[in-house]
Amino acid sequence: MDKRLQRSRERVLAAAYDVLVASGIGGFSVDEVARRSGVAKTTIYRQWPTREALVADACWRMVAEQEEETPDAGSVEADVESILSEIGRLLWTANWAAVVPSVIDAAERDPEFGEIHARIQAGHAAPLKTVLERGVARGELAADADVAVLAAALLGPLFYRRWFARQPIDEAFVQSLVRQVLRSPGTGR
């Protein structure tokens, strides 16, 4: 295992990640990565056969940096509120938030990015679904509650605020959202 391989590989991926965040998938170019990383374009093409492969790798790195923890404060409501607050905060601060729209756009036409997007999506929803399923098991939620529907009802408004209405996501918003969705007849409890 040559150290040079690993070093240049790391440099390129870091630069690719930066370019991705700055320009999105549409504006991503190998030339730009070469400029920023200081690694020659020929060297890049020795490790990644095509532009798409490099973009995909940079996306996967983004997916990895987005893992979140699953809280366990005792009640479903507290856990859900904790998760939503964290996501709401990240939506306006994390790097990946600026890239997601271009990933969605790419996924609309390219299956490869469809899979990447599915993974990003799964990463967001996983902790929430875990918490909700725990709530069902504990009897805090109705036994026949549809976890997927609940997750959509909880996550959707956050994303809506960020990318559609372009309004801030404060604590009050999250709280009233959680109350609306979890304390309603349809949800049971």
Add this chain to the structure above:
Amino acid sequence: MDKRLQRSRERVLAAAYDVLVASGIGGFSVDEVARRSGVAKTTIYRQWPTREALVADACWRMVAEQEEETPDAGSVEADVESILSEIGRLLWTANWAAVVPSVIDAAERDPEFGEIHARIQAGHAAPLKTVLERGVARGELAADADVAVLAAALLGPLFYRRWFARQPIDEAFVQSLVRQVLRSPGTGR
């Protein structure tokens, strides 16, 4: 007023709209519009100074085709359900649904498209907000209900289903969503 101007203008705009739907903003090119419309590229540039101007015009045409009616069935719940069902249907059928992600992506970096996106967004939310405000006036909803928050709680899950979870939006989903949001303590009633 020369008829030739109007005719070529119409042809170009129609083709531009098609290209926009097929390729999104990122894949939009004047050359492609020229090829599809049969209008020479030079002629296009005589009426639109730049590519961006043509893209923007095509987007505005899209905005215009997206107007919806405001129902009035007597109860807030019925009206909201009607609106959400219609949007849920359009999200998987209408042309503009395939373009929205690229508009959001562009809006993330270009203020011009930010405004276009705001108009699209407003077009979606307008009928819903009207209905909700009517509900507040009638006393069906709490007097201090935040219409913007309610709109986010209702529209967000639909968009979430379409672009994030990629799951179908059926009647059952809309119904349970409406119940969850409108029949909860936070909303009043």
Add this chain to the structure above:
DNA sequence: TCGCTACGCTACGGGAGCGTAGCGAAATGT
């Protein structure tokens, strides 16, 4: 030390797109 491997560099060839120039032909409306 010495062979192997990865590296950087320069230079390509090909393609696509933007926006422009010049000219002759056709449509317009007066």
Add this chain to the structure above:
DNA sequence: ACATTTCGCTACGCTCCCGTAGCGTAGCGA
């Protein structure tokens, strides 16, 4: 009927990007 306007066409120049070839150099490992 005739001047004006618009059109289509070909051909550019420019920029950016993809992906490749060849060569000399520097670093790695044994």
